Amino acid sequence: MSAPRRMHLGWFMNFTRPAWTTPWVSDAEAREWTDGEYHVDWIRAMERAKLDFMMLEDSSMVSDGFRGTMDADLKHSLYAPKHDPLALAPVLARETRNIGIVVTASTSFYPPFLLARSMSTIDHLSRGRIGWNIVTSSEDRAAQNFGLDTLYEHDARYDRADEFVEVVEGLWGSWKPGALVADRATGTYVDASRVAPIHHEGRFYKVRGPLNTLPSPQGRPVYLQAGGSPRGREFAARHADAVICAAQGVPAMREFRDDVRTRAKAYGRDPDDVKVMFITLPVVAASRREAQQLFEEMQNPSETAVEISLGHMGALTEIDFSTVDPDAPLGDLQTNGHRTTLEKFTGLGGTLREATGRWATRYTNPAFVGTPDEVAAAMAEEFDEVGGDGYLITGGGSRRAIAELTDGLVGSLSDLGRVRRTYEHDLFRDNLLAF
Template sequence: MRQLHLAAFMIAGPVAHSHALWRHPRSRFDFLRPEAYQQIAQVLERGKFDLLFFADRLAVSESYGHSFDVGVRYGDQDAVRLDPLPLLAAIAPTTQNLGLGATVSTTYAHPYSVARSFATLDHLTYGRVAWNIVTSVNDGEAQNFGVKTHLEHDQRYDRADEFLEVACQLWESWQTDALVLDRERGIFADPDKVSYIHHQGDWFQSRGPLNVPPGPQGKPVLIQAGASGRGREFAARWAEVVFAIQPTLAQAQQFYSDLKGRVQAQGRSPEQCKILLGAMPFVGETEAIARQKQAEHNNLVNPLVGLSTLSNHLNYDFSQHPLDQPLKELDIQGMRGIWDLVQHLSAEGTTLAEIGQRYGASVLIPQIVGTPTQIADQLEAFFQADACDGFMISPAYLPGAFIDFVETVVPELQRRGLFRQSYSGNTLRDHLALPRAPGAELSAPKLFAPEFYTPGVSV
């Protein structure tokens, strides 16, 4: 029986898709302490989740009103974000099975450093790491890296395509059995199985080889969230997990069918790209209690904080428009998929203030509300209708929203045979039923016996 996949969405900061998260009375989340993230990861691992991943951006938001006043004052998505890469290293030793993903931008990094970091993390996590690939969205990020304006939308993806070409060449610059570690003969590695890449392209130059041999997965799992036509083409070529925001069943089915077709057109099996729909659950003992939780959460959101994040996502200043009117047609260069959803709301007569409130509540991630059985019914309906391969669960408060889901909804999904009872493999690729690089398991011969690392054994 086909089973769904579950991932968890986080930002290493005070909010996620919910801008009410940091001030929610149910939240007990010290976003500056590693223990807070370790606890959440352990909850998700108890729930047999495939993956915890951290979204990221590289600037404090100042798109709304050309100032960071609103975003910092009310706590938008970009007021504070810790660097997610070292956070993965802090979480890894406290978990054994949960996949761990971090966002890195292809616009403001170099393939060599990114390939090196993720190859290292693949070793440190024993093959559980994922890279969420973004191209960044706004001028604030550009200016933090000494660039006056952000690259145009399609140019960012052109650069990202070459970035991935270089990164993959670097991950493959060591053959998977290049390490020898023959102590008796004094042979560390076979130089005939390590190669330069000599890449000279439009955007990057890199000689190689990488100075980290391939990890247990061969390369990290690649995550992407492009929703525009160009973004979908990029995802079809590279992505192994796609995070999607689709508010209705019909829209989700259309997206699923379109992207799977593009994946196949790239010569890949559709099964090599898992599409996960965003969902924000509110679980209660009764539907009335769940709806009360939803209302309590949504009423905490200031419309201006939602508009601050929306302005940052779309690289556009929405402060210049009246709050009490729907938006008109605009030229937007930010996240095209988000803009399509906002335009749809405006066409229905939704005012800018109402859009801000809804965006602040969930960044247009659908909120699903009900008892554990009702939540499972809604997830199952989308899954069985070929609208997704699983779900990216986004919390309304922490850690309680994940605890509620793991303790009440996951058992219901397991009872229906829709979700695993236990982990059946060791790597994130195993959890997602994705192929490893050929022979990746040969890449790490053991120099010392396992008991050498046993806690309490003196060395």
Template sequence: MSKRQMHLVGYVLAGPTWHHYGIWRHPESDGLDMLDPARYEEIARVLEHGKFDGLFFVDFLMLFDSYAGGYRTNLKEGGQQCMMDPMQLLATMARVTSNIGLAATMSTSLYHPFHIARSFASLDHITKGRAGWNVVTSAMDREAKNFGMDALLEKNLRYDMADEVVEACTKLWHSWEPDAVVGDRENNIFADADKVHYVNYEGKYVRTSGPLTTPRSPQGSPVIMQAGSSPRGREFAGRWAEVIFTLQNSKEHMQAFYRDIKDRVVASGRRPNECAIVPAVDVVLGDTESIAKERAEAINSYASPTLGLAEISNALGVDMSNEPLDKPLAELELTQGCRGILDVMLQGVEKDGLTLGQAGKAWATSQMTPQLVGTPTMIADYLQDYFEAECCDGFMICPSMSPGTYVQFVKTVVPELQRRGIFRKEYKYATFRENLQN
């Protein structure tokens, strides 16, 4: 009987900084190449060489400006910014790869279902069946204002709208039957119009008549990715998600999340293997443990406490710029809701006695993604232990530094996982979905 196989997905962002705020300053970083498509093509090649299931682009539709009254700090210090359209970058990455899944973020609160459906159907054709859609409902009113709205809907209503958007997209993707394109030159029949259908979808929040202008794509629909962890987000995930990425800092929390999501998937009438759960990890490697620790210390020295605090402010929607960095975190006056969010954000560190500057530094180091530091064998031991303990179906690899983290991981950790028989040596299937579910 063959062993259960681990899934690996790569985290990408079209900006100078990913999970580590300040790493663009490191001489080995390609952060200053954020506008060069060659950067992303090389990342795709590296991850495909490592037999990753897929990669996906995070995306934000605004410049973060909750700190010090504007976006000066985020721009000056190179905070998280999405400077290019992921869909266009994925099209370039598709041309230099053949197997790896390619996914982008697109908001159900800000984009119409017809636009979403057409974009991802096109990407699925371009990639020959490797497209994925990271579904987000958006979280910041500043994003809504960039699209001419005053504010986003309340969170649970945003998920109600997201359900409708995915339903409408699904109908649009299937508005062309698989064999609708005939291509009969002799009889002048390009397509069988009887196999192309209006959808006439009308919900409370969205409506579209269809049909889609793009014929049925190789997968029929893109792989659906999602990251919601609230009760309503988990409900949505149980119904739709085929990949869920999450942030957990302990084995117990990972196992509880895993069981809950799998139960929701089954309750929605799907099989457990139709949804891969991949918690995020950050990896720093070295030939010896001491070398890895020295490397992590050097990498983390670039993390900016001020930028970390600015990013916390953006996440909370609370400006902390007037607070001194040496102020104890416990003395920070926040609403109960914001305090709860902050506690979740910093769940990976001991908060007792932490100052704001220390909290900013901790957040800037890895966004509280568990930072695994060690030799390739040590990292493989950790990943295998958590994988076999049913904490997850694999991992979202979030690099401290691009492209070095990915290059080292593929060169050293992937062969060790393959040697242990828990990760593929070759792609067996043609589409993103098939590789995920088999």
């Protein structure tokens, strides 16, 4: 009998405060997360459980997308305060040895040269474990912090991103193998004949090059991407090493994965080199009864939880949901922001109040509720049915929640032979491609 297929696992989080309103986070910790120590403890637990990577999301604004003020965003710390994940990555790298560290950076706001240089530097500092979550951003308020009145049109952002990736890959390739010679006899540190400008002049960018950093261990970072729109899927299929998907239910999950793999093949890529990671929010507890109770609380949010959800939706879509009648059917809403997020939200049906109540449990996979052993078995069953590559865990936010998932759930998955028991390689990309 053949061994069961193994799944890749990552964890989605922010460089922000822990779940400070829960009883499992101290008052001091709610204020002192800024030194990075909380996230160091988190990634160490993940590495002990042999997860593939930690993914650090990011945004560059204080949102006023709900009721037209910043009150909800700051009161509930939704999009601020949030610190820079690129600065945290080297700290995490020094405290770990194997796990991948994925940071988010926007092609709409970063200059290509600066992004290429920063990623190359961090790949050196991590000895080949850095990844880049490629985003095009979705918020006008963020754009206004970078000299723009509004964000570029949705599909045009991906056109810019395609050229951005072309530029940074040109910069990473501007040093040829063997450029570093460190020859004491001739006094030559770098062979100049192996370093050349790229002289890129395109539709959106003009960059001379070459990059002024040495080639990094991976050559380029691992690419993650989360576009769910047709244009986003096309970008992911062309570039991404791993694609993040928020589909619900086996048919939708299978359709997404099959579509991305077909698109990747059209670009001449091996579809097996594009890992599709499904977002999941496992509800794990010591007993099924306790887990089910937590799940039911998520389905029946308090007024505070509703405000938090609508604050998030307002930031992501640039739609102020305080102006929408909470008890009227959701109509046809349009956005230049997160289109897939809005489509999934309005697709929940019913009124705004009803959709908000369903959001927490239906945006991510709602099937995984129970003890660690029960959730692990359900994940393995769905994984086999979908034919997927792995899961991106979301949630957590306290050391108890981290332990429940790393020691509990991942421990049970390990007992089933469904996750790695060791890191097979030194480089992040090689571990991602190991199975």
